[in-house]
Each structure stands twice: as C-alpha cells, then as structure tokens.
Amino acid sequence: xxxxxxxxxxxxxxxxxxxxxxxxxxxxxxxxxxxxxxxxxxxxxxxxxxxxxxxxxxxxxxxxxxxxxxxxxxxxxxxxxxxxxxxxxxxxxxxxxxxxxxxxxxxxxxxxxxxxxxxxxxxxxxxxxxxxxxxxxxxxxxxxxxxxx
Amino acid sequence: xxxxxxxxxxxxxxxxxxxxxxxxxxxxxxxxxxxxxxxxxxxxxxxxxxxxxxxxxxxxxxxxxxxxxxxxxxxxxxxxxxxxxxxxxxxxxxxxxxxxxxxxxxxxxxxxxxxxxxxxxxxxxxxxxxxxxxxxxxxxxxxxxxxxxxxxxxxxxxxxxxxxxxxxxxxxxxxxxxxxxxxxxxxxxxxxxxxxxxxxxxxxxxxxxxxxxxxxxxxxxxxxxxxxxxxxxxxxxxxxxxxxxxxxxxxxxxxxxxxxxxxxxxxxxxxxxxxxxxxxxxxxxxxxxxxxxxxxxxxxxxxxxxxxxxxxxxxxxxxxxxxxxxxxxxxxxxxxxxxxxxxxxxxxxxxxxxxxxxxxxxxxxxxxxxxxxxxxxxxxxxxxxxxxxxxxxxxxxxxxxxxxxxxxxxxxxxxxxxxxxxxxx
Numbered sequence: 001x002x003x004x005x006x007x008x009x010x011x012x013x014x015x016x017x018x019x020x021x022x023x024x025x026x027x028x029x030x031x032x033x034x035x036x037x038x039x040x041x042x043x044x045x046x047x048x049x050x051x052x053x054x055x056x057x058x059x060x061x062x063x064x065x066x067x068x069x070x071x072x073x074x075x076x077x078x079x080x081x082x083x084x085x086x087x088x089x090x091x092x093x094x095x096x097x098x099x100x101x102x103x104x105x106x107x108x109x110x111x112x113x114x115x116x117x118x119x120x121x122x123x124x125x126x127x128x129x130x131x132x133x134x135x136x137x138x139x140x141x142x143x144x145x146x147x148x149x
Numbered sequence: 150x151x152x153x154x155x156x157x158x159x160x161x162x163x164x165x166x167x168x169x170x171x172x173x174x175x176x177x178x179x180x181x182x183x184x185x186x187x188x189x190x191x192x193x194x195x196x197x198x199x200x201x202x203x204x205x206x207x208x209x210x211x212x213x214x215x216x217x218x219x220x221x222x223x224x225x226x227x228x229x230x231x232x233x234x235x236x237x238x239x240x241x242x243x244x245x246x247x248x249x250x251x252x253x254x255x256x257x258x259x260x261x262x263x264x265x266x267x268x269x270x271x272x273x274x275x276x277x278x279x280x281x282x283x284x285x286x287x288x289x290x291x292x293x294x295x296x297x298x299x300x301x302x303x304x305x306x307x308x309x310x311x312x313x314x315x316x317x318x319x320x321x322x323x324x325x326x327x328x329x330x331x332x333x334x335x336x337x338x339x340x341x342x343x344x345x346x347x348x349x350x351x352x353x354x355x356x357x358x359x360x361x362x363x364x365x366x367x368x369x370x371x372x373x374x375x376x377x378x379x380x381x382x383x384x385x386x387x388x389x390x391x392x393x394x395x396x397x398x399x400x401x402x403x404x405x406x407x408x409x410x411x412x413x414x415x416x417x418x419x420x421x422x423x424x425x426x427x428x429x430x431x432x433x434x435x436x437x438x439x440x441x442x443x444x445x446x447x448x449x450x451x452x453x454x455x456x457x458x459x460x461x462x463x464x465x466x467x468x469x470x471x472x473x474x475x476x477x478x479x480x481x482x483x484x485x486x487x488x489x490x491x492x493x494x495x496x497x498x499x500x501x502x503x504x505x506x507x508x509x510x511x512x513x514x515x516x517x518x519x520x521x522x523x524x525x526x527x528x529x530x531x532x533x534x535x536x537x538x539x540x541x542x543x544x545x546x547x548x549x550x551x552x553x554x555x556x557x558x559x560x561x562x563x564x565x566x567x568x569x570x571x572x573x574x
Contacts, residue, residue, distance in 0.1 A: 049437060055440070062321075062322075063322075076249070076252040076253050076254070076334055077252060078312050078316075078321060078330055079254075079257050079258065079327070079330040079331065079334055080252075080254050080257050082321065082322060082326075082327055082330065083257040083258075083327070089256075091437070092437055092438070092439070092440045092441065093387060093436065093437030093438045093441075094437070095395070108396060109396075112395065112396065112397075112398045113395075113441065
C-alpha cells in the first residue's frame with residue numbers, strides 16, 4: 001500500500017521572490033511557524049530555489065553576531081555572508097516532489113539532503129504546498145498503533 | 150613479513166596525518182592560530198632532518214615515507230618514479246584547491262566595488278617585486294624560475310587569522326573588514342594565475358617570450374572558458390551532471406570527480422593541475438548546489454589537506470636553515486613591509502579610507518599562508534625549478550618561514566590599530 005504525496009501534504013508554503021531582502025524573508029518565516037522552509041519563486045510562482053533554516057541562521061550569525069563558523073582558509077565564507085543581502089544570495093538549488101509522487105520519494109529527498117520539509121509543485125513547477133516530516137510520522141505512528149490493537 | 154614491508158606506507162600515512170592533526174589541534178585550541186601552522190610545524194618536527202631521523206634512523210621505509218624505489222625530493226637523489234607520498238600530497242592539494250574554488254563566489258566581490266581590487270593589486274605588485282629581486286640578489290646564478298617562484302610565494306594573503314581577530318573585535322562588518330576580505334580572495338586568484346604561468350615555464354624549461362605569451366594566453370583562455378561555462382550554463386550542469394546523482398546523495402562526489410578530471414585535463418595545455426582544480430571549483434560555485442558540494446567535500450579536504458601541509462613541513466631541512474637564516478629574515482621583513490605599503494597606499498588614497506582603517510587593511514593582509522605554501526610546494530616538485538642542491542632547500546625553507554612568521558606576528562601588529570580606533574570613536 002503506497003501513499004501518494006497529496007494525501008499527506010499541506011497546502012501552506014512560504015514563498016518569496018529572489019529580490020526580497022533577507023530580513024523580509026525572516027519576517028515571513030516567523031509569521032507562521034508551521035512551515036520553516038522558504039520557497040523562492042519567480043513571477044509565475046515557479047520554484048527556482050529554496051532557503052533552509054540553516055542558511056537563515058548562518059545569515060543571522062554573521063549579520064547580527066559578527067561570527068563565522070569557518071574563518072580559516074581565507075575567509076571566503078565570511079565574505080559571501082557579509083555580501084549577502086537578498087534571497088538569491090543565500091538560496092540553494094530547489095528540490096521538490098509532485099502531488100502524484102509516492103511518499104517514499106519525499107522521504108528519500110529529506111534524508112538525502114537533511115531537510116524535514118519538501119516543496120510540492122504541480123506539473124508546471126508551480127508551488128502548491130509542502131510535505132513535511134510531521135505529516136509523514138504522525139501518519140505512520142497512528143497506523144502502527146491501530147495495527148497493534 | 151614481506152607484506153608488512155610492502156604496506157608500511159600505510160603506517161607512514163597514518164603517522165603523518167596523526168602528527169598533523171595533533172599539531173593543528175594544539176595551535177587552534179591553545180595558541181588561537183590557524184591549524185595550518187601547527188600542521189606545518191608538526192611536519193618540521195617529524196621530518197627525517199629532525200626527530201623523524203632520530204627515531205626511525207634505521208628504518209629506511211618509514212624515513213623515505215614508503216618509497217619503494219624513490220627517494221626524498223630534497224636529497225637530490227635520482228627519482229626513478231613518483232614517490233607515493235608525493236602522489237598523495239598532489240591529490241590532497243588538488244582537492245584543497247577544488248574546495249577553495251567552490252567556496253569562492255565571484256559575484257561577492259564584484260558587488261564590493263573597486264577598493265578591494267586596488268588593494269589586492271597593490272598588495273601583489275610590491276611583494277612580488279621584492280621577492281623576485283632579493284632572491285636574484287642572493288642567488289644571481291640560480292634559474293630565473295627560482296626568482297619568480299619566490300616572488301609568487303609572497304603574493305597571496307591568508308586572512309584566516311585576520312578574520313578571527315576582526316571577529317573577536319566585532320569589526321568584521323566594517324569597511325576595512327570587507328576590503329580585506331575582498332582583497333584577500335582576489336589576491337588568492339592572482340596568486341594562482343601567477344603560479345600557473347610560472348609553473349608551466351619551469352616545467353617546460355622554456356623562458357622565451359613567445360612561450361610565455363602562449364601559456365599566459367592558454368591560461369587565461371582556460372580560466373575564462375570554465376568561468377563562463379559556470380556562469381552561463383550552470384543550469385545545464387545541474388540538470389545533466391549533478392541531478393542524476395542526487396537521489397543517491399553522491400552528487401558532491403561527482404562534482405569533485407569532475408574537478409579532478411579537469412585538473413588533469415589542463416595539464417595537457419601545460420598548466421598545473423592545481424589551477425585546473427581551482428577553476429573547476431569556481432565553475433561549480435555558480436551552481437545552486439554550491440552549498441551542498443561544499444558541505445560534503447569539505448570533510449574530504451579536512452582529511453587530506455593536513456597531509457599536504459605536514460608533508461611540506463617535513464621537507465624543510467632544519468640544519469640547513471641556519472645558513473638560510475639571513476635570506477629568510479630579509480624575506481619576512483620585506484613580505485611584511487611590502488604588503489603593508491602595497492595595500493595601505495591604494496586603500497588610503499584610492500579607496501578613501503581613513504589613515505587608521507588603511508593601516509588595518511595593510512596589516513591585516515600581512516599573513517601568507519596556504520597559497521604561498523602551495524606555490525612553494527609546487528615549485529619543489531618541479532625538478533630544478535628552485536635551483537639545485539642546497540639552494541632549493543634554502544629557498545623552500547625560507548618560503549615556509551615566511552608563511553609561519555608573517556602569520557604569527559599579525560595579531561601583535563594589528564592590535565594597536567584597533568586600540569587607536571576605539572580611542573578615537
């Protein structure tokens with residue numbers, strides 16, 4: 001019995017454009033804490049990148065606290081973070097699943113890239129929501145206990 | 150027993166890495182200095198010219214670091230085939246520069262305007278000229294590649310220690326701070342370009358103008374081509390090269406493999422492999438997968454890079470350094486003065502920084518580290534590039550001394566300017 005992504009996904013997502021400043025991105029994430037992953041989209045709502053909590057935390061580390069994790073070997077990371085003002089500077093390559101993909105694929109992506117959320121896109125690569133680990137585990141736990149009884 | 154002797158290089162490999170890690174950990178934790186210094190000093194200590202010679206004096210295999218048929222580079226003995234430790238150290242430096250390349254984002258310093266570029270250029274010209282002419286003065290009979298190599302050793306800045314000080318003082322996010330960062334990253338790149346030209350001159354043994362023009366042209370063509378591929382076609386690189394390997398989590402490894410392959414391919418055009426690795430890294434730096442590549446390849450670098458630096462330290466002939474003390478001292482002084490003056494002038498007068506800020510920039514650029522050592526290491530591996538016999542050992546030792554001392558003196562030199570800055574504000 002394989003489950004599809006659309007059975008467990010939520011239709012919420014945080015989307016920003018790549019020109020938005022990092023503090024605006026941070027504001028949008030903190031507004032609704034159900035989703036932590038930021039989807040960077042173009043004008044047509046197509047997914048072009050994402051910003052993970054880790055990247056936001058790094059930006060805060062250097063911007064607010066003036067600290068860099070790996071200062072040695074020429075401080076390239078420091079330079080990069082100090083010159084990052086906009087979403088596009090800190091976004092990473094997007095990963096995504098489609099509503100009709102199997103949940104297994106979402107789990108693979110999460111485990112493979114150390115994320116707990118994956119954006120869900122339709123066939124035109126437009127963001128329609130996300131699937132997160134809470135959705136997946138709550139379902140598994142419920143199923144397990146039902147079987148025991 | 151046979152098998153034990155054949156695989157003794159594994160013991161040598163482990164001993165070097167353990168010594169490097171202990172040295173690195175000690176300097177980082179207790180001396181608050183970059184690990185690379187500890188790795189270097191650990192190498193000097195365990196080298197066959199020092200402690201290693203005493204302990205393993207009767208064990209030629211450990212002492213030669215498992216060369217079955219080769220011999221230590223600096224002893225001047227004939228090398229019938231490549232030394233296994235040299236091979237490991239070459240692989241280490243290729244991986245080191247690949248990761249350094251991926252971490253370098255060209256867009257970062259384009260945004261920062263021209264001050265950083267000017268400071269970098271000023272900080273390159275003066276030290277290079279100093280290194281070239283002093284070496285020429287001391288060794289007028291030496292090959293011209295030796296003079297050029299010593300100039301190149303003084304070029305690249307390693308600002309790890311400066312970044313740490315700026316961070317501790319809460320000054321990283323200032324005009325002086327970003328100028329130092331931009332300039333240091335740019336003069337790394339200039340240093341590697343210079344290295345690629347000189348290394349190819351030395352390994353082909355030709356110093357004719359036409360040949361130099363040719364390799365300079367090829368060098369720039371390779372840089373430009375790979376950079377453009379990265380900037381223009383990074384979407385296709387991601388899609389065709391990297392995406393298929395994402396499911397298995399080996400995508401960063403595939404990127405590294407491509408980097409290693411490019412490192413070899415550029416040698417067909419007479420360029421040094423470290424140049425290819427660095428530019429391949431720059432190419433991947435434009436991709437969205439950059440962060441993941443850094444994250445997964447950095448551990449490999451952290452594993453192997455200490456080997457490279459420790460092995461460099463092991464090739465320093467300590468007893469011989471006594472006779473090279475004078476040139477080493479002069480080079481250290483000139484490396485310091487050259488960088489301070491070379492960086493202060495553009496920062497003060499072209500970049501319009503205050504006197505104090507410009508001095509912070511100048512002094513902050515003093516440490517020479519990884520790239521200078523890489524230049525010295527590359528020079529050592531090209532037979533005859535640093536001259537023959539004692540001259541090569543002396544110059545190499547002097548180069549290592551420059552990286553060690555310039556890094557050690559920087560914190561003490563830098564602190565007074567911060568005090569003055571806080572007193573004014």
